[in-house]
Amino acid sequence: MTLKCGSSLLDVTCMGTKTDSLQVMLDTSDSLFASIPTLENIWFSIDTRNALIHMGPVAALLLNQSSLATIHSHSLKEYFTECQEWFQRKGGFFYLLPLSSFVGNKGEGVYYNGKDWETGPLPDPHVLYNRCHSRKIERSSSFQKALVRTLDRGIQVFNSGFLSKDEVYNALKDSPVLSPHLPDTLKGLHSLEKMLTLHHDVFVKGINGSKGRYIMRIQKRDDGYHMQQNSFSPENPLTFPTYPALYKQLKAWCNSSYLVQETIPFLTIEGQPLDFRFLCHQNRNEDWELVSSVARIASQDQFVANVDQGGRIEKPLAVLQTIFSPRESVAIMKGMKELCIHASTLLAGSIEGHFAELGIDIGIDQSGKPWLIEINSKPSKRTYLENDRIRPSVKALYEYSLANWTNKEE
Numbered sequence: 220m221t222l223k224c225g226s227s228l229l230d231v232t233c234m235g236t237k238t239d240s241l242q243v244m245l246d247t248s249d250s251l252f253a254s255i256p257t258l259e260n261i262w263f264s265i266d267t268r269n270a271l272i273h274m275g276p277v278a279a280l281l282l283n284q285s286s287l288a289t290i291h292s293h294s295l296k297e298y299f300t301e302c303q304e305w306f307q308r309k310g311g312f313f314y315l316l317p318l319s320s321f322v323g324n325k326g327e328g329v330y331y332n333g334k335d336w337e338t339g340p341l342p343d344p345h346v347l348y349n350r351c352h353s354r355k356i357e358r359s360s361s362f363q364k365a366l367v368r369t370l371d372r373g374i375q376v377f378n379s380g381f382l383s384k385d386e387v388y389n390a391l392k393d394s395p396v397l398s399p400h401l402p403d404t405l406k407g408l409h410s411l412e413k414m415l416t417l418h419h420d421v422f423v424k425g426i427n428g429s430k431g432r433y434i435m436r437i438q439k440r441d442d443g444y445h446m447q448q449n450s451f452s453p454e455n456p457l458t459f460p461t462y463p464a465l466y467k468q469l470k471a472w473c474n475s476s477y478l479v480q481e482t483i484p485f486l487t488i489e490g491q492p493l494d495f496r497f498l499c500h501q502n503r504n505e506d507w508e509l510v511s512s513v514a515r516i517a518s519q520d521q522f523v524a525n526v527d528q529g530g531r532i533e534k535p536l537a538v539l540q541t542i543f544s545p546r547e548s549v550a551i552m553k554g555m556k557e558l559c560i561h562a563s564t565l566l567a568g569s570i571e572g573h574f575a576e577l578g579i580d581i582g583i584d585q586s587g588k589p590w591l592i593e594i595n596s597k598p599s600k601r602t603y604l605e606n607d608r609i610r611p612s613v614k615a616l617y618e619y620s621l622a623n624w625t626n627k628e629e
Contacts, residue, residue, distance in 0.1 A: 224275065227342030241265065243272065277311065278312075305613050311620060315329040354381050378576060383427055384428070385478060388404050406426070418481040422435070424480060435447065444461075496579070498611070499576070500612065511612060536549070539552065558589050566594060
């Protein structure tokens with residue numbers, strides 16, 4: 220028979236046993252299957268008519284780092300380990316695919332051998348989760364060629380690229396459901412003076428910024444223009460007497476595209492900005508569902524609540540109940556969840572590429588109304604509270620991979 224994993228094939232000899240099971244004997248001396256470690260559990264689907272044995276689900280995570288040293292020191296190492304543990308417990312196989320192997324078509328990955336991570340030849344995955352953290356690399360011709368080659372082999376790649384802030388806004392702004400929850404937004408620094416005249420308080424955000432970087436809050440006051448920023452200068456805050464002085468400084472700092480967005484007076488905790496991060500994932504029915512949520516509270520010296528900028532995380536409902544009644548808090552949480560599902564569904568269905576996991580940031584104003592701040596396709600894995608458990612996003616990745624493998628083999 221033929222053992223099939225993704226598009227990788229291996230001839231094997233099979234024989235029945237006295238216990239009515241099937242014993243598979245394979246020569247792995249010179250094949251992509253040679254490095255597969257001993258697996259306690261793995262799903263097989265046997266197609267006797269075509270003499271095929273389908274092995275799965277197999278998922279790989281694409282990341283920039285390639286050496287074992289960088290894997291051991293990687294900020295997502297705990298996430299890698301949880302993925303490996305959960306896939307093995309449930310009957311799947313998970314490994315890491317370095318960018319160099321992906322682009323070079325080497326068929327080599329990093330897997331856990333039961334004691335440590337090591338590198339070796341591995342068969343194709345059914346699902347490839349793109350966690351490449353460089354927009355420049357994703358735009359390169361070598362990456363795009365590798366992406367096409369991967370898709371041609373029948374591998375499901377999800378979150379195939381970064382999302383820009385203007386791309387997200389343009390996809391959502393005409394929705395009658397979502398538009399009331401989007402701050403007034405214009406593209407380009409040339410729109411700043413108009414927006415300051417209208418709102419007196421705006422955020423200026425790099426359309427390709429991430430982790431709370433390259434963000435400025437600018438307020439128009441009687442004594443001039445006040446700016447808070449977190450990426451361009453150690454001086455903070457800054458004051459400019461005139462608009463031309465402010466604009467001159469912005470042009471010196473900002474070489475790429477920016478959005479100008481009205482500032483919504485969001486709720487605060489002890490005077491610090493508060494927002495909520497929701498993680499949404501496609502399920503086995505290709506519907507979007509919420510898998511986790513946290514409240515994020517900014518650190519004392521920050522005006523954004525991102526964890527990468529020092530923000531801390533708390534349980535959302537508990538935080539809401541310090542401000543609203545229990546009933547109001549439950550209703551607000553329900554409204555935020557519905558907003559996330561609707562935004563995920565609309566966004567994934569209207570932009571190029573395939574997306575199966577999205578991180579959504581939402582702020583709440585004084586009335587309890589939710590506002591959609593941002594959606595990103597490389598959501599942080601640090602926004603998780605229950606460190607002694609397998610995180611929901613890991614379980615969602617397995618269920619998505621299992622459904623993809625099952626549907627493909629059927």
